[in-house]
Amino acid sequence: MTLQTRAGVRQLQTLPEQIAERILTSIAQGEYAPGDRIREESVAECFEVSRGPVREALRILEKDSVVCILPNRGAHVTQLSIKEVGDIFEIRRDLVGAMVRRFGRRSDDFLARIATEVGELERLARADDAGHAFLAVSHRIASLLAACSGNERLTQILASLARQTRRYAKLGLATAARRKESARTWRAMLEALEAGDADRAAAAIESLIDASRDEAIRQLQTQAIHSTTQGDTP
The missing domain is CATH 1.20.120.530 (GntR ligand-binding domain-like)
Structure with a gap:
């Protein structure tokens, strides 16, 4: 799956930001439910990138309270409140x-x-x-x-x-x-x-x-x- 920029919208500045946006879209569309784990390796394979940018993307989403990264358990989608x-x-x-x-x-x-x-x-x-x-x-x-x-x-x-x-x-x-x-x-x-x-x-x-x-x-x-x-x- 390639990462593209739609004309007329500010281009996301970094690869992790682009990946974060795509993960968030998947969450919003119900591909991940609250509590589901987002596996770095699966996302990296999907976007044909290394796990480093995916890890950074998940940190962006953690900062925005969309995912929670747990030690030794990875990133999980947060509950709605x-x-x-x-x-x-x-x-x-x-x-x-x-x-x-x-x-x-x-x-x-x-x-x-x-x-x-x-x-x-x-x-x-x-x-x-x-x-x-x-x-x-x-x-x-x-x-x-x-x-x-x-x-x-x-x-x-x-x-x-x-x-x-x-x-x-x-x-x-x-x-x-x-x-x-x-x-x-x-x-x-x-x-x-x-x-x-x-x-x-x-x-x-x-x-x-x-x-x-x-x-x-x-x-x-x-x-x-x-x-x-x-x-x-x-």
Whole structure:
């Protein structure tokens, strides 16, 4: 499996970062469940690299609380947590909202790139089974916004938060209704940017993050209730 960079998105700077992104995508798509071990040798063979970059990639994901590396037991996918949802989505919401509020009028090229991605979201929102693709496009738009800030440190922080929230964002976009609502909100944000209204654009993206958080929490609560009920069944 080769590692490629999608046009229009900031190129990841190192091989370990690229591998970390691909591992995270696999986790978000359910190829690894919470508690599963991620074996260095299997990942290295998959990406046709040595185990060194894979080890570094797993350390990146450990820093972002996506995996936990245990002595003599390797890297394991962490459990999802309702408390963590509230904490990290709150931080991401505040940072992204503050960033967008500082935007001046954006270039036509930037707005055209965002418009292309929003159009793709709207197309995917009409499909019943496009959750993974919808999440990937949403992530690309968020990356474009962060890169446009011109603040490299902020871009790095937001990239870390995006990795931390990826699995929860998947839950937050689990239904077709939520994806349609999300696409409408992204469209509202784009229209605000096109009008040069940074405050309205920031309010739209804050609403987007809040809605994703609330749905992720609801999904986790439902899973917990289901798990408890199944456990009580003789």
